[in-house]
Amino acid sequence: MGFIPTEESRRQEIEEFKRMVVACAGLSRRKDEEEQLGFHLRSPEIDDDVGEEKIVCVTSGVSFLGLAVVNRLLVRGYAVRILVDNQEMEEAAAGEEGRRRLGSNNNGVVEAVVASLFQVETLAEAFNGCRGVFHTAAFADPAGLSGYTKSMGEIEVKAAENVVEACSRTSSVRSCVLTSSLLACIWRDSTLQDYPCVINHESWSEETFCRDKRLWYALGKLRAEKAAWRIAKEKGVKLATICPGLITGPEFFDRNPTSTVAYLKGAQEMFADGLLATVDVMKLAEAQACVFEGMKKTAGGRYICYDNVIESEETAEKLAEEVGMSAERICGNRGAYIPAPFQLSNRKLSNLMSRTLRSCYNQR
Numbered sequence: 001m002g003f004i005p006t007e008e009s010r011r012q013e014i015e016e017f018k019r020m021v022v023a024c025a026g027l028s029r030r031k032d033e034e035e036q037l038g039f040h041l042r043s044p045e046i047d048d049d050v051g052e053e054k055i056v057c058v059t060s061g062v063s064f065l066g067l068a069v070v071n072r073l074l075v076r077g078y079a080v081r082i083l084v085d086n087q088e089m090e091e092a093a094a095g096e097e098g099r100r101r102l103g104s105n106n107n108g109v110v111e112a113v114v115a116s117l118f119q120v121e122t123l124a125e126a127f128n129g130c131r132g133v134f135h136t137a138a139f140a141d142p143a144g145l146s147g148y149t150k151s152m153g154e155i156e157v158k159a160a161e162n163v164v165e166a167c168s169r170t171s172s173v174r175s176c177v178l179t180s181s182l183l184a185c186i187w188r189d190s191t192l193q194d195y196p197c198v199i200n201h202e203s204w205s206e207e208t209f210c211r212d213k214r215l216w217y218a219l220g221k222l223r224a225e226k227a228a229w230r231i232a233k234e235k236g237v238k239l240a241t242i243c244p245g246l247i248t249g250p251e252f253f254d255r256n257p258t259s260t261v262a263y264l265k266g267a268q269e270m271f272a273d274g275l276l277a278t279v280d281v282m283k284l285a286e287a288q289a290c291v292f293e294g295m296k297k298t299a300g301g302r303y304i305c306y307d308n309v310i311e312s313e314e315t316a317e318k319l320a321e322e323v324g325m326s327a328e329r330i331c332g333n334r335g336a337y338i339p340a341p342f343q344l345s346n347r348k349l350s351n352l353m354s355r356t357l358r359s360c361y362n363q364r
Helices: 007-024 064-075 087-094 096-102 120-127 150-169 207-212 216-235 257-263 267-273 281-294 313-323 347-362
Strands: 040-042 055-059 079-084 109-114 132-135 175-179 239-244 246-248 277-280 301-305
Touching: 055 064, 064 079, 064 281, 079 120, 120 150, 132 150, 132 281, 150 175, 150 216, 175 216, 175 281, 207 216, 216 239, 216 257, 239 281, 246 257, 246 281, 277 281, 281 301, 281 347, 301 347
Parallel strands: 040 109, 055 079, 055 132, 079 109, 132 175, 175 239, 239 301, 246 277
Antiparallel strands: none
16 A cells, blocks of 8 residues: 655554564465465565576555465465565565564565655666566555545556556566456446446446546546556556455454545445455455466456455445444445346456466465
8 A cells, every 4th residue: 555655654654564564474374374484584685596487576565465465475485576665664674573573484585675656767676587566556645535535546547557667678577467446347327328237357437437426446446457558558568457346354444444445435336236345355365376377378358356245234234344334334225125237247267266276376
């Protein structure tokens, strides 16, 4: 998560970073991951004996999603370079306390690198030597009521453009996986024309509709994804975008509050239309890893990612409780049951993961 920095917000970022360093070793794992996970956190260079095919970079690697992606990649034996916003974060990462908390065996390697998402040259330098880039960064404005204002969309777009541009300038980078949002697929004015009842990877939200409804988070994600695709096609970058539902997981609201609140703007309409979906952060991280592996063959394009659709008032009430909202703000006063007019489909991603999941685990 990126912010327009103030002195106070920068201090909070550093404290949050230190907390996340501790949390990284505690992310939930499946049965095959139950062995103790440890890795060296180093700066500034990854060891020479790590194979070039196993070096990747994660933007915002200490965010709620970024940590999960880093964790998933480490389990599979990748060396991971994470981008941090300032020197203090890099020093905190590389310090003795950080290394001690993260363990000291050789299952994986992490290095922290300071780079700005708004300077292509520094990004290209940070990506140098990496085979893949995972762009997980999102932005929030602490001054915004929802944490995401109209102006943040422009920042989101510029960051996405710069990441893909930097990938094109870095000869070692073979592919880029960008995190978009399901919101970039679902917001359309169905009163003006008939749309297919199935929302899938081919569906796009309408920019004018998002503007009219002041859905700034959806608009920012939509425009950023489109910008990334435009640059990728112009520069010949192999790109895949993943459009997740609301990202959940252990203490997700406490660890990712601004994006959560911004995502849920328009929750009543999403719920009524059958389009309010969530995804566990570890499931999303697993999907990112499998898409990246699949891109070595034929995978690419867009992927919708979710593991739960909020369809009943009971599940809506549970979500509302988790995020500290009233249930009415999510499901409204429905009265009699009305069938949802739309249906989500993540078949493309499900098919890919069913083909590559075993390969993903075997490569650890």
